[in-house]
Amino acid sequence: MKIGEVANHSGLTPKTIRYYEDIGLLSAPRRSASGYRVYDQADQRRMVFLRHARQVGFSTDDCRPLLALYEDPKRRSTEVHALVADKLRVIEQQLSELQALHTVLQEMSAQCANDHSAQCAIIDSLANPLAVEMSK
Amino acid sequence: MKIGEVANHSGLTPKTIRYYEDIGLLSAPRRSASGYRVYDQADQRRMVFLRHARQVGFSTDDCRPLLALYEDPKRRSTEVHALVADKLRVIEQQLSELQALHTVLQEMSAQCANDHSAQCAIIDSLANPLAVEMSK
DNA sequence: CATAAACCTTACCCTAACAGGAAGGTCAAG
DNA sequence: CTTGACCTTCCTGTTAGGGTAAGGTTTATG
Numbered sequence: 001m002k003i004g005e006v007a008n009h010s011g012l013t014p015k016t017i018r019y020y021e022d023i024g025l026l027s028a029p030r031r032s033a034s035g036y037r038v039y040d041q042a043d044q045r046r047m048v049f050l051r052h053a054r055q056v057g058f059s060t061d062d063c064r065p066l067l068a069l070y071e072d073p074k075r076r077s078t079e080v081h082a083l084v085a086d087k088l089r090v091i092e093q094q095l096s097e098l099q100a101l102h103t104v105l106q107e108m109s110a111q112c113a114n115d116h117s118a119q120c121a122i123i124d125s126l127a128n129p130l131a132v133e134m135s136k
Numbered sequence: 137m138k139i140g141e142v143a144n145h146s147g148l149t150p151k152t153i154r155y156y157e158d159i160g161l162l163s164a165p166r167r168s169a170s171g172y173r174v175y176d177q178a179d180q181r182r183m184v185f186l187r188h189a190r191q192v193g194f195s196t197d198d199c200r201p202l203l204a205l206y207e208d209p210k211r212r213s214t215e216v217h218a219l220v221a222d223k224l225r226v227i228e229q230q231l232s233e234l235q236a237l238h239t240v241l242q243e244m245s246a247q248c249a250n251d252h253s254a255q256c257a258i259i260d261s262l263a264n265p266l267a268v269e270m271s272k
Numbered sequence: 273c274a275t276a277a278a279c280c281t282t283a284c285c286c287t288a289a290c291a292g293g294a295a296g297g298t299c300a301a302g
Numbered sequence: 303c304t305t306g307a308c309c310t311t312c313c314t315g316t317t318a319g320g321g322t323a324a325g326g327t328t329t330a331t332g
Contacts, residue, residue: 004308014309019290034298036309045263052262056244057237060289070259077256081248084241084258091238098234101193102227105220108192112217120213122220123206126188127181140279150280155319170327172280196318273332280327286320298309 002032006039010047017047025050025060025067046070057087138168142175146183153183161186161196161203182206193223 003014012020017037020026026046029037049070053063066083069075111121139150148156153173156162162182165173185206189199202219205211247257 002309013291015291016289018311023289032309034309036298049262054289056240056262066262069256070263073254075254075256075259076252077248077254077258078250078252080256080258081245081250084245084248088238088241088245091234091241095231095234095238098227098231102224102231104192105224105227109217109220109224112213112220114214114217116212116214118209118211118213120205120211120216122213122216123211126185126192126202127206138280149319151319151321154282159318168280170280172327190318276329276331278327278329281325282323284321284323286322288317290316292313292315294311294313296310299307300305301307302303302305 001039001044003037003039006044006047010044011051012047020047020050020060023060025063057091062087137175137180139173139175142180142183146180147187148183156183156186156196159196161199193227198223 001009003017007014007017010017017026021028021037026043029039029043032038046067049067050063053066054060058066062083066080069080069083108122108125111125113119113121137145139153143150143153146153153162157164157173162179165175165179168174182203185203186199189202190196194202198219202216205216205219244258244261247261249255249257
């Protein structure tokens with residue numbers, strides 16, 4: 001399989017596959033006589049796995065241990081579980097930060113007259129340290 | 137006021153101030169005889185405004201029109217309101233994406249035995265297109 | 273007065289995760 | 303034999319600055 005074909009079958013792009021090789025997330029495949037990358041089924045499975053892991057929010061760095069566990073027949077499911085638990089915590093943190101932003105913006109929005117006048121509660125809030133600082 | 141001083145008073149760092157000047161978010165200030173940037177109170181107020189706007193989630197590009205409205209005595213509050221409404225929509229989008237990720241990961245996590253065995257529902261989910269694809 | 277600390281200047285590299293594009297080689301079909 | 307569709311490497315751009323270097327300035331102090 002050349003890179004375009006494995007890209008089609010895995011859902012990654014050739015660009016992404018080369019990039020993963022570059023950062024050492026995928027090992028360098030063997031090359032054809034003309035220098036083309038040649039992949040096999042196992043490579044394709046790894047790529048599918050990586051695509052899914054990225055899709056559910058794991059960074060490429062997160063994917064390293066994840067992929068290692070995928071490849072390891074002697075893994076313990078608790079190790080995988082721990083990685084997912086870590087990720088869940090990070091996502092919960094991000095969620096609460098986003099929710100805080102949302103709340104602040106919504107409160108500002110509600111204070112604004114939303115009319116033709118120049119006076120604007122949103123502008124005032126952003127100009128004044130009062131309302132915004134709490135969100136830290 | 138030199139850059140360090142206005143940095144202290146505005147809460148931005150000198151780096152950030154120079155960067156904002158670089159991208160045209162702040163206009164270039166006048167220079168002292170020795171080439172040092174010199175700022176006034178109005179500059180400082182703009183910087184405070186920018187810091188707050190960034191804090192509540194606006195990108196530096198978002199800050200351009202926002203700052204323009206801040207400076208414009210003939211603004212209409214409805215214009216400001218519209219920018220905030222746009223941002224709220226973006227944040228809501230991000231929230232729902234994050235929540236979707238969270239749900240998927242939590243479901244995977246719940247399926248995992250979390251023990252010493254190599255069999256792992258999380259790994260299986262990531263290897264198999266089934267569970268993950270729906271989240272698109 | 274000399275000098276060291278604390279400032280300031282520009283400029284370049286680093287981050288994440290690729291996408292886009294240039295310049296050039298390769299391969300199968302018509 | 304020549305397209306067209308591949309493939310290769312390499313470089314640039316994206317966000318929002320942080321880190322550091324090399325060098326000039328100003329201020330405080332002995």
